Amino acid sequence: MQAKKSEQEYKKLLSPEAFYVCREHGTEAPFSGKYYDYKGEGIYRCVCCEAPLFESGAKFDSGTGWPSYFESIEGAIKEIKDMSHGMIRIEVRCNNCDAHLGHVFEDGPEPTGLRYCINSVCLEFEEA
DSSP: OOSOOOHHHHHHHSOHHHHHHHHHOOOOOTTOSTTTTOOOOEEEEETTTOOEEEEGGGEEOOSSSSOEESOOOTTSEEEEEEOGGGOOEEEEEETTTOOEEEEEESOOOTTTOOEEEEOGGGEEEEEO
């Protein structure tokens, strides 16, 4: 698994929307992604580098229109303070390739109380 590619390599690898979200810190429209209501069992991986990010057992319906998880796979995510758009949020990125994935909020369910709000376009799903 290669950790980081050049921006040109990512442009060839990713769809225009995935490049915009993952590499340029964009956001997909709510309720538009293929995984927001997906119920399969397995692992969600980074679309840029295939690193495992979330297990399906940690996914829950947050009602926000984006896939939401109460925890990530240990060591998979790094958190960055995001002060864009007049807000203070915590951005989450793939710890392996630095892809922007979404944000984490402290309004999720037990046992963690966290809600990782992730763009579907940043993910690939691997069935168990």
